[in-house]
Amino acid sequence: MSDVHTAPTTARTAGRPRRPRAALPLLVCVVYAVLQLAAGPQWTLFPDSYRYARAAEQYLGASREEAHRTALAAYCTSRARREAHVARLAPTNRTSAHALESAAERTCWEHWADARDITTADPRYQAIFANRPGYPLLAAPFVGAFGVLDGMRLLGLLTAVGGSLLVFGLLRRGAGLSRTAALTGQVVFLVCPLGWWSDQALSEGLFTVCTLGALWGGLVLLRRRSLPTAAAVTALAYGAGAVTRYSSVLVLAAFVAAAATGALCLSPRLRHRGTAVLAGVSAAAAASVAVAMKALALPSSQVTLQDTFTHHFRLPEVSDPWGDLLGLAGRFWRDWTAQQAGLPYFLALTALAVWALSRYGGGLGWLAGAAALSGAFVVTDHPLVQEADRLGVLMWTPVILGLPLAVDRHWAWHPARKPEPRPAR
Structure with a gap:
């Protein structure tokens, strides 16, 4: 008799905390917005x-x-x-x-x-921005409604908190982590350079959102769930990224295609149709951007290199920009390594994240590595000390996706959680 009356009560009691817990990601966004508005x-x-x-x-x-x-x-x-x-x-x-x-x-x-x-009004420099309409198109309704400053600031806040919610969803729904671990990823996103640059009136936030969308779709493909929908989401994310920063999405898609191909060859658990679809979609996206750049005569790395070495085309063009890039990139990475050694928080966090991704990632490590390498490649192509933090912001991707894995396995509480087999690396 008591069991009959206790069961509904227990069910109701167990269900009560779910609403506040479900609101926690939104509460994190509200706290972040208040902090940013206080930044003045x-x-x-x-x-x-x-x-x-x-x-x-x-x-x-x-x-x-x-x-x-x-x-x-x-x-x-x-x-x-x-x-x-x-x-x-x-x-x-x-x-x-x-x-x-x-x-x-x-x-x-x-x-x-x-x-x-x-x-500079040089047409070569102006063409670099004229062919990236994604962010200004998104900003236009905000600018029209609130003016330039308030509109772009509001858009930055929405982009940053939207990116954080994507991280939460990717980890919670895509990777199947605990709520605590997913919240950890959301908070780490907001407090690291990924969140800071997403909040600025620049295209980094929109491109980060596109990247997270591609990674979420890619993870679902790697885990053989909803293949047509996941493939469509991945392709759509690449498409939105292409109209935002076509050269960066070319690099990202190429690295994801390479990562998926590597997973097919090296990981028996990931040797299935979903991984092949991810490799195909990413390779097709990279090839499509490359063809579009050629057909539409969009500014390429050759133009941006001349922009770099001529101080926005104010100096005469250099005869061997690729040779100059090789020397400058070498000097940049030596200086970057010295800076990281002096204040190694990024290296320490990345090492912990890589360990967690390699041990528990189940395919997520391949995607995080591809995103990080694309960030490093973009910096190598534009090795400017004053812009490296912004251009290489995707190098933080393993941190926001790997640290929650460590939390999930070692610090998060899982009621009645059954032990799971160790996923493939």
């Missing part, structure tokens, strides 16, 4: 942000001149706030923040008001 002038527009804002204004119907002036006004306001904030921290400063900000904004406006672009 730490968030600012970059020169590339100005070009994306200008393109968004043009998509909304403004003329080239009107769009330039609107985007420039937002850029100068943003940079002036940052400069005034930094100047106010100087112990010798006696000028008010308002006066500092007004002077900095006026100087910026006077310097660039008559220019066609705040970097």
